[in-house]
Every structure is written in C-alpha cells, then in structure tokens.
Amino acid sequence: MTIDEKLSHFYDVTIADAQAKAAGILEEHRKALAQMTEKHKADSQENAQVQIKAETANARREINKALSAEQLTIKRDWTKKQNELKEKLFAEVKTQLENFRNTPDYPAYLENKIKEALDFAEQDKINIYLSPEDSALLPDLVERTKAFITVSAEGFLGGIKATIPHKNILIDHSFAGNFQAIYKEFKFDGGPKHE
Structure with a gap:
C-alpha cells in the first residue's frame, strides 16, 4: 500500500470513526433533549394542575363570597318584608279589636x-x-x-x-x-x- 492509499484509508477510517462518534454524541444529545422535554412537560403539567387547583379554589371562594352576600341581601329583604307584613297584620288585628269593642x-x-x-x-x-x-x-x-x-x-x-x-x-x-x-x-x- 502506498502512502497515498494509506492516507486515504486512514482518512476514511478517521472520518468513519468521527462520524460514528458524532452520531453517538448526537444520539445522546437527542436522548438528553427528549428527557428534558419530558421533564419540562411533566413539570408544566404539574404546574398547570397546581394553578388550576389554585384558580378553582379561588373561584369557589369568590362564588361562596358572592353567594353569602346574596343570601344576606335576600335574608335582609325577607326580614324587611316579614316586618312589613307583621305590622300590616297587627294593624288589622288592632282594627278588629276596636271593631269588637263596638259590638x-x-x-x-x-x-x-x-x-x-x-x-x-x-x-x-x-x-x-x-x-x-x-x-x-x-x-x-x-x-x-x-x-x-x-x-x-x-x-x-x-x-x-x-x-x-x-x-x-x-x-x-x-x-x-x-x-x-x-x-x-x-x-x-x-x-x-x-x-
């Protein structure tokens, strides 16, 4: 084998080895990126679930707060109406008593x-x-x-x-x-x- 052939063979073997090493490094890098991607997805989903739970709890609190305020308003209106009806009823009773006194x-x-x-x-x-x-x-x-x-x-x-x-x-x-x-x-x- 001549020197040129040897150099050509050495070149081919070196290039093949470098390509194999590069392919291995690229594959490791792809696997690392895939793992990082999966970890990022899992973390993102976990964060999203935590955020959803927090927003749900916050929404429930807001709904309960609004419901309590509305219940209070309804109860206040209901009590006011009951008092109005009670006054009207007892005014009528008083009138009936006065009418009875004239019988x-x-x-x-x-x-x-x-x-x-x-x-x-x-x-x-x-x-x-x-x-x-x-x-x-x-x-x-x-x-x-x-x-x-x-x-x-x-x-x-x-x-x-x-x-x-x-x-x-x-x-x-x-x-x-x-x-x-x-x-x-x-x-x-x-x-x-x-x-």
Whole structure:
C-alpha cells in the first residue's frame, strides 16, 4: 500500500470513526433533549394542575363570597318584608279589636271576664279596672256584676285588669297586654309558637 492509499484509508477510517462518534454524541444529545422535554412537560403539567387547583379554589371562594352576600341581601329583604307584613297584620288585628269593642258581644265579654276574676279572688279583696275607652260601659257592668269597678288612668285597648293586693296577683285580660305579648312572640314560621 502506498502512502497515498494509506492516507486515504486512514482518512476514511478517521472520518468513519468521527462520524460514528458524532452520531453517538448526537444520539445522546437527542436522548438528553427528549428527557428534558419530558421533564419540562411533566413539570408544566404539574404546574398547570397546581394553578388550576389554585384558580378553582379561588373561584369557589369568590362564588361562596358572592353567594353569602346574596343570601344576606335576600335574608335582609325577607326580614324587611316579614316586618312589613307583621305590622300590616297587627294593624288589622288592632282594627278588629276596636271593631269588637263596638259590638253587642263586647259588654258580655267584659262581664264574663269580671266574673272570672271575682271567682278567682273568692273572698279576697279585688280591684277591677276598665280601660278609659270603656268608661261608658261602667254603670251597666257594675249593675250586672255587683262588683266595684274603677276606670284605669291609662288605656289598654279594652278588656279588664284586676289586682288582688292581699296575694300580690295581677289578672290581665287587657287587649293591650295580650296584643303586645302576641306581637313579641309572633313568627311567620307558625305563629306565636312553632313546633
């Protein structure tokens, strides 16, 4: 083999070896890039999942916040409407009480309540009071019940009040007392008492 042939052969072998080494380096580099790409994809997906979870949690908080605010507004409006209806209802009840006081049944009602108070007191001294609005009924009630009845200094929408001083007892059959008690207890979920 001549020197030129040897050089040509050496050149070919060296080039082939360099190409093989370059191909190996390129393959390693491709594998490293593929691994880096996969790792980057996995990291990106993991970051995306974390971000989605964070955004979802944030969206839930915002929705809950808006829902709470809306529930509060609805409850406030509902309570306001209930109060309006309660006022309207009790204004109507008051009107009905006033209308009842102008019926023929009202004096009989008062007479019955006075007799109940007298029966309850038995032999004890009892003070019976009429509301000033009912002072016109006083003579007739005294005659029919034979009780000592006084017109109260303060009005109580009708009915009677009685005291038994010896036993420290107040009998309150006044419309105002009952009206106020029912007004305070009244709820729209079943009237005065919801069971």
